[in-house]
Amino acid sequence: MANIARFCSTILLVSTLLSVDAAAHIIITRTSDSQHVSMAELSAAAASSDLILMGESHDDKYHHELQLDLIRSLLAGKQPLTIGLEMMQSDHQAQLDEWTSGRISEGVMQAVFERNWSDWPMYRDIFIYARDNKIPMVALNVPKHIVKKVSMHGFSSLTPEEKGNLPSGTSCDLKNPQVAFLKKAFQAVANHGQSGKMFSNFCEAQTVRNSGMALNMARYAAKQPGRKILVLTGIWHAVKYGIPDQLQRLGSKLSYTVILPETPYLNNTNSGASEADYLVEL
Numbered sequence: 001m002a003n004i005a006r007f008c009s010t011i012l013l014v015s016t017l018l019s020v021d022a023a024a025h026i027i028i029t030r031t032s033d034s035q036h037v038s039m040a041e042l043s044a045a046a047a048s049s050d051l052i053l054m055g056e057s058h059d060d061k062y063h064h065e066l067q068l069d070l071i072r073s074l075l076a077g078k079q080p081l082t083i084g085l086e087m088m089q090s091d092h093q094a095q096l097d098e099w100t101s102g103r104i105s106e107g108v109m110q111a112v113f114e115r116n117w118s119d120w121p122m123y124r125d126i127f128i129y130a131r132d133n134k135i136p137m138v139a140l141n142v143p144k145h146i147v148k149k150v151s152m153h154g155f156s157s158l159t160p161e162e163k164g165n166l167p168s169g170t171s172c173d174l175k176n177p178q179v180a181f182l183k184k185a186f187q188a189v190a191n192h193g194q195s196g197k198m199f200s201n202f203c204e205a206q207t208v209r210n211s212g213m214a215l216n217m218a219r220y221a222a223k224q225p226g227r228k229i230l231v232l233t234g235i236w237h238a239v240k241y242g243i244p245d246q247l248q249r250l251g252s253k254l255s256y257t258v259i260l261p262e263t264p265y266l267n268n269t270n271s272g273a274s275e276a277d278y279l280v281e282l
Contacts (some may be wrong), residue, residue: 001089009090009100013276024040024068026066026280026281026282027043027048027280027281028042028070028258028278028279028280028281029268029278029279029280029281030045030277030278031268031271031272031273031275031276031277031278031279032048032273032277034268036282037278038063039069039073040071040073042259042278043070043073043074043077045238045257045277045278046070046074046230046257046259047074047077047079047228048225048257049228049255049256050080050221050228050229050254050255050256050259051217051221051228051229051231051247051254051256051257052070052074052229052231052257053113053231053243053244053256053257053258053259054066054067054070054230054231054233054238054257054259055233055234055235055236055237055238055239055258055259055260055261055276056232056234056235056238056261057180057234057235057261057263058234059119059122060116061122062282064122064123064126065125066124066127066261066280067126067230067232068125068129070230070259071083071126071129071130071135071230072129073229074230075133075135079228080226080227081135081227081228081230082135082136082137082138082141082214082220082224082227082228082229082230083126083130083135083136083137083138083143083229083230083231083232084137084138084213084217084220084229084230084231084232084233085137085138085140085232085233086141086213086231086233086234086237086263087108087116087123087138087141087143087232088116088117088137088139088140088141089116089139089141089143089144090112090139090141090142090165090212090216091143092115092116092138092139093113093139095108095109095112095160096137096138096139097136098171099112099127099130099131099137100130100131100134100135100136100137100173101134102131104130108129108272110124114140114141115125116144117172125146126232126273135163136224136227136231138216138217139216139235140212140213140216140217140221140231141209141212141213142165142166142208142209142212143212146158146166146208146212147205147208147209148205148208150201150204150205150208151201151202151205152201153201154200154201154204155170155171155207155208158162165211165212165215166208166211166215167211167212167214167215167249167250170204170207170208170211171204171207172199172200172203172204172207174206174243174244176241177241177274178236178238178239178242179203179207181265182199182203182204182206182236183199185219186198186199186202190201199252207246209237210237210242210243210245211246211249211250212247213231213233213237213243213246214243214244214247214249214250214252215246215250216248217229217243217247217254218233218247218252218254221254235260235261235263235266238258238259238260239258239260239266239275239278240275240276241274241275241276242257244256244258257277257278258275258276258277258278259276259277259278260275260276260278260279260280261279261280261281261282262279262280262281264281266279267279267281268281
């Protein structure tokens, strides 16, 4: 378990940008033609999609400010909008509904959030804005006990009931570039004698999260046609071979735009349209 913890810390470090002043200029690169675009052009492109996946380093305040700017822009354009959240597990949807309808206090919502995630202050402004503007929020993540079980014993250990809200046959696909990266990072910190099985289980747990979130998005979109879903999630879930790949495997016809902040491992020198539609450099 200590090795797993060290690995998770490594991934968090990989996904975290260097700290910069929030007022610094940003450069937005459209990966299809490597052209720089304005924030207005980015918003217009996002507005043309059914889904907008906006990657983040969870502890970077500026990423959340950028997300809120895009939410405001979409709302100003009279877009029917829903905010999808990796930070909330699907079995807490009722509490999210109570929050956006104004039926529970901020203190209660914060307590619920902290049972799911951490760093409420990082997300508070987005939650307040959603409540005040009656923007629905949807809990996308797979319940923690399922992810934990898969990480310890593999996808095959789940009961039929536990698999009921997941795509069938979830597995660790080593042809996936994201998985290849995860394997390399995992082997650097894992016990060599145990790394094979431990990695397989960890990889399946990550795939369960991606596929589960993709399925929850598709189901919500089917129930709420015409609503755009802005998904807030970690960079390695938002990248095109994360959740978007799982959407395609589900046969989803939803259009999507992927917006990622640049990191040492994903930037305009080593990444392109296979990873994201837009890269944002601070």
